[in-house]
Every structure is written in C-alpha cells, then in structure tokens.
Amino acid sequence: MLSISLKTTLFFTIFICASSIFAQTKVPLKLNKQNLYAGIEVGAKGVKMSIIQMGKNATTTGLFNAIKDTSVNTDFISFTPSTFTATVEGLKGLYNTALLDYSISANRIYTVVSSGVKGQAEVYGKQKDIQNLADTIRAKLHEPDRQMPVIDAMQEAILSHIGIVPEARRYSTFLIDIGSGNTKGGYFKNGNTKELKLFTLNWGTQTIANATEKRTEDDNGIANYKKQLYRVLVGDPDREITFAVNESGAYNMNDNFAFSGGIAWSVATLLYPELVENSVVPITFDELSKFSDKLGNNFAALSPENLTRNLSNEVVDKNIVLAESKKVYKVFNQKSLLAGTGLLLKIIRQFEGTQEKKKFFLVKNGQVGWISAYVNQAIKEN
Structure with missing residues (x-):
C-alpha cells in the first residue's frame, strides 16, 4: 500500500525527531496531575479539547505528553439557536x-x-454571537472572570508553527493549518519567530x-456532490489560493510544506494505516489525488474494517488502526472528506514545482501542538 521511498522515509524520520523532538516527547512522562x-x-x-502534561522546564524545552484529544461536533458557524x-x-x-x-x-x-469562527462571524455579521457565547459560558461555568x-x-x-515544527526545521518549513472555517499558516522570515x-x-x-x-439542491447523491464540489473549488477558492500562494513567496523560501488540521489527520490515518503511530507522514500530490478518487468512487475500501483487513504489515497493531480510523468517521463523513481533500489538493498543486521538488507532510496532532504553545505562553505570562 505504501509507495514511500527510503530517501523520503529517512527525511521524514529526521523531520520528526530533529532538535526538540517535534514538541511532543516520545518518552512518556510520569503522570503528574500537577502538570496537567x-x-x-x-x-x-x-468544540475541541486537548489535555497535555507539560514536561520539566516546559517553557524552555517545549516537551509535553498528549493525554487526551477529543472533540464534539456542533457546527457553531451555522449560527442557529440549536x-x-x-x-x-x-x-x-x-x-x-x-x-x-x-x-x-x-x-x-x-x-x-x-x-x-471569527472570520465566518465577520462574513455573516454574527460577531455578537461570539460575545453571547462567551457570556453564556461564563454563566454556565459560574466563572464571571x-x-x-x-x-x-x-x-x-505563530502558535501552530512553534508548537508543531521542530526547531531544526523551523526556518525552512511552511506550515499550513486547514481548519473547518478557514486556512492559516506561514513561515518565519529571517530566523525570527516574531516575524x-x-x-x-x-x-x-x-x-x-x-x-x-448549497449547490446540490434536491440531488443529494455523491455524483452530483462531486460535480458541485469541483465547481466550488474552481471558483473563489481557486482564485484566493493562487493569489495567497504567489503573495507569500513561500515556494522559493521553503523546502518543506507541512499540513495540519482535521483533514490532514484524517487523510494520513486513512491513506497510511501502516503509519498509524507516526505523528507525521510524507505525502505526494499523486498519492493524494488517487486517495481523492477512492473517496468518490470506492469509498467502501476505506472503511475501518477494510483498512484493518488489508494491512500488509503484520507488525502493525490492527486494533489501533481500527480505533483510529473509526475516530475519523466520528468527525468526517464521505462528503466532508471529499471537500477537505479537494481543498488540500488545490493548495498542494500550487506548490508542485517543475524545477524544484518540494517535500509535503501531513501532521496528525496539530491541534495539540498549538495548544501546547498557547499553554507555554500563558505560563510565562503568569
């Protein structure tokens, strides 16, 4: 199933393990509730929650253990009472x-x-919904402050980059986080994490x-969804992606392009079940394109049961593969996977060079990464 060259695999290993051990320590820390x-x-x-255990001298080493990472689908940006x-x-x-x-x-x-959420609230004039949410949460938790x-x-x-990318790759890596409501990322210029x-x-x-x-109207079939998805992607998103990529100047300044967010985790989990315990996996445009085709034309092959049954590497723990792939389908369905993968393809395509080949990676624990950086920042400020 894997078409990863030895050279790419070695580079990928270096990418994860370089310098500060990719933020999340590989050696489990002794569980201490005082550090949670x-x-x-x-x-x-x-709503997403990450529980992390900060290591000793975490504000300087950045080491942490991911204890729990979970989410509840609520579709807040629909901005309805429910x-x-x-x-x-x-x-x-x-x-x-x-x-x-x-x-x-x-x-x-x-x-x-x-x-x-901020961006979508601004688009639809729903900024008051965010303030109402914060006020309601304070009342529900009995914490007015x-x-x-x-x-x-x-x-x-900035937090995502610091929390996810190892220091040794910090100034040669363009990090792009594909979220639910927007996409954000960037790279540090001139060896300065403030720029x-x-x-x-x-x-x-x-x-x-x-x-x-919104375009599918009364036809909810996958064939129509794929047709309408194509029309959406070649419209405003395509123009916006082309402009953003050209304006960033990232192609000439970066060797590595790392993608985080829910869709990156999902694709990595379903496309590379053999690498289920790896936090980062390499990917190519062609591999992602074939995966997208399978999503639309042979979706059953990507079921947790089939992924587990077809594992070729006997060393891989099938129970972990089954559990992780089931997690994906608690968050994404076929249509949302097609949408996210389509957006990911559009972005990667813009960085595909004919003269210079770039390296692309999918980061599974990006959410934990930026939360760890946020916690570190909060600890320092307090």
Whole structure:
C-alpha cells in the first residue's frame, strides 16, 4: 500500500525527531496531575479539547505528553439557536471532563475561540454571537472572570508553527493549518519567530462543504456532490489560493510544506494505516489525488474494517488502526472528506514545482501542538 521511498522515509524520520523532538516527547512522562493543562477551542466545526502534561522546564524545552484529544461536533458557524446551544453544552461537558475526571484546576483550563469562527462571524455579521457565547459560558461555568479570547489568524499561525515544527526545521518549513472555517499558516522570515509571513484563506473543510451543499439542491447523491464540489473549488477558492500562494513567496523560501488540521489527520490515518503511530507522514500530490478518487468512487475500501483487513504489515497493531480510523468517521463523513481533500489538493498543486521538488507532510496532532504553545505562553505570562 505504501509507495514511500527510503530517501523520503529517512527525511521524514529526521523531520520528526530533529532538535526538540517535534514538541511532543516520545518518552512518556510520569503522570503528574500537577502538570496537567487543558485547552478548549471553539472551532467552526465544533468544540475541541486537548489535555497535555507539560514536561520539566516546559517553557524552555517545549516537551509535553498528549493525554487526551477529543472533540464534539456542533457546527457553531451555522449560527442557529440549536448549534449555539450545542456548542455551549459541548464546551461545558469537555470542561467538566477536565475539571472532574482529570482534576485540572480551573485556572489551568484555557478556553479560546478560533480564527475560523471569527472570520465566518465577520462574513455573516454574527460577531455578537461570539460575545453571547462567551457570556453564556461564563454563566454556565459560574466563572464571571473567565477569559475566552478570540484568536486571530496571525496568533494561531505563530502558535501552530512553534508548537508543531521542530526547531531544526523551523526556518525552512511552511506550515499550513486547514481548519473547518478557514486556512492559516506561514513561515518565519529571517530566523525570527516574531516575524511570520502569514498565509490565510477564507476557506476551510466545513466552508467548502457548506458551499457545495448549497449547490446540490434536491440531488443529494455523491455524483452530483462531486460535480458541485469541483465547481466550488474552481471558483473563489481557486482564485484566493493562487493569489495567497504567489503573495507569500513561500515556494522559493521553503523546502518543506507541512499540513495540519482535521483533514490532514484524517487523510494520513486513512491513506497510511501502516503509519498509524507516526505523528507525521510524507505525502505526494499523486498519492493524494488517487486517495481523492477512492473517496468518490470506492469509498467502501476505506472503511475501518477494510483498512484493518488489508494491512500488509503484520507488525502493525490492527486494533489501533481500527480505533483510529473509526475516530475519523466520528468527525468526517464521505462528503466532508471529499471537500477537505479537494481543498488540500488545490493548495498542494500550487506548490508542485517543475524545477524544484518540494517535500509535503501531513501532521496528525496539530491541534495539540498549538495548544501546547498557547499553554507555554500563558505560563510565562503568569
């Protein structure tokens, strides 16, 4: 199933292990509840929570253990009363999990609103919904002073880069996070982590899917969905991607292009089940294109049961593959996978060079990465 050359595999190994061991330590830290922190983010698709254990001297080493990473789909950016209520209840439930099940004190539970939600609220004039959400959360949690900042695209991109990319690759890697409501990322210029060349798109997996659904009218079949998805992608997203890529100057300044976000995790999990325990996997445009075709034309082959049954490497733990692939389908269905993969293909295509070949990677634990950087920043400020 894998078509990864030895050279690519070696480079990929170096990419993960370089310098600070890719933020998340490979050696489990002894569980100490005093070092546990939780980050809860209201995103476009739902509410996500990461529980992490910071290592010794975490503010300088950046080492952490991912203890739990979970999400609740609430579709907040639909901005309806039902999705508002679902988001409030989803956040409250995750907060109580951190507080009661993991004994994390309230001052170590951080709550934020993502840049994707901010962008969609601005598009539809729903900024008051974000303020109402924050006020409702404070009332529900009985914490009138709880901070619930709205993270902008620049902040999120910087935190993601610092939390995900190893220091040895920091200045040669362009990181792109494809979220539900938007896409953001960039690269650090001139060896300075305070100077990020920002890359943003007003499109994410969910916004592409929503735009496609609006075009399908009464025909909900996959064939029509694929046709309408193509029309969406060659429209405003294509023009925006082309402009953003050209304006970034990233092609000449970077060797490595790393993609994070839910769709990156999903594709990596379903396309490379043999690499289920790897945090980062390499990918090519051709491999991603074939995967997209399979999503649309042979979706059953990507079921958790078939992926597990067809594993060629007997060393791989089939139970882990089955569990991880099932997680994907709790978050994404066939249509949203097609939408996110289509957007990912469009972006990678723009960086495919004829003179100089770039290296592309999918990062599975990007959410944990930026939360760890956010926690580090909060610890320093306090």
